[in-house]
Amino acid sequence: MHHAQIDRLAYQASPIHALDARVKLVCALIFSIFVISLPATSVSILACYAIWPFAVLVIAGVPISFVLKHILIVSPFILVLALSSLLYDKAVVTVAFGPWRWETTGGVCRCFSIFGKFIITMAALVGLVATTRFSDLLAAMAKLGVPHLLVVQLGFLYRYIFMLIDRGSHVLRARAGRKLRNLGLADEVKTTAAIVGSIFIGSIDLAGRVNMAMQGRGFDGRFHRLTEMRITGADFLFAAILTLYLVALQFLRRVFY
Template identity: 85%
Template structure:
């Protein structure tokens, strides 16, 4: 299944993969908060923030093309919000990039800021998913105090979505093998609606069978793990480096802006 590539990447071996999931999760959340809270006029500081997630991806040997492709999939939703700023905010502001300063509209600057923050934070999140097994992420959430019901629902969602996508591939492949001619637009819409309905009805039956199989194997509402991982020195070092990196950028932002 091609959609399982991110799952395969999480089983690779690298210094980033070996870090504790709790440390990586907290670091990504803290990093994202600082990126989002950055003023729109701090263009150069925003560019410096982009170095960290891409450096982590290179260290973990995660293909940059793979990450950018996943960012591109969800980018239209953010693009609509970013482009709308061009129409409503035409106030003249001063943008700063290192020693260079220039005047531009607030809408253009906010558009660039939203797109930049989206790319940086999404790169960090995709990097987290590509370097951490999902079972480890669920265990990390549980240990950090995330509600048990939310963790269980997230675990089921992760498992069922692979089955749903795979079933969709089978249905589309079957349709392509039985389609002998091009249909009109109306017929295509009707056929697509029937396919979507068939997939969702079949997914309900599949979910029931999976649930019965899990209960038959003693599932008690918790995802058990064979061993417990402790936070090691490398985890503290990773968190300390990120903290120094963020503090340094915050200091530069206060000095030069």
């Protein structure tokens, strides 16, 4: 797994890719807040919120399958939380979806609401990462006043995690080439524990060498950019469209639901 594989979509050219990272970051956060604050019974409005992130993904040329695959990776954790709501909320509520209305329990409604909000917000966040270089995101966070220490830590985490993945893949490949038979459960656990320990010890040593190399090249704790970040008319247009979209959905929810 290499940086080019993870960031290949962020280096494409599209109207969404060309937007300022600060605008995209703020818009993604505001959109996520609006989605999360939506009542559990507003199923129709929640479905309307799904239009925005997937429309942005289509305009940016990001494959929907790529987004859904990454959503599925973390979905089991949210799925457990969503299904648990079925057990403790038995109150009867009325749910509206367009002209149709029906009664169900609050647990069922909350379950679909949690999972729906998760998919929509994750699509927005994955779309943000897939259309923005991580270095630009770090610069945007620094410009928006995020603490410098947090920005530096995120930058190091982004770089070191690839080293951990690379070392892990090398160790697993070496083990597969030397494994001649299936081991018992106890031996497999011991071998796995040894592999994990080897990976982390090796990654710590590698991180130390990388840190010394960065200091030797004059790293002063800041990530410098070759170009200055500028907000253009396209950024204002994007923010204005999102604002109108959110206002329209809030109006529909208050008037019709």
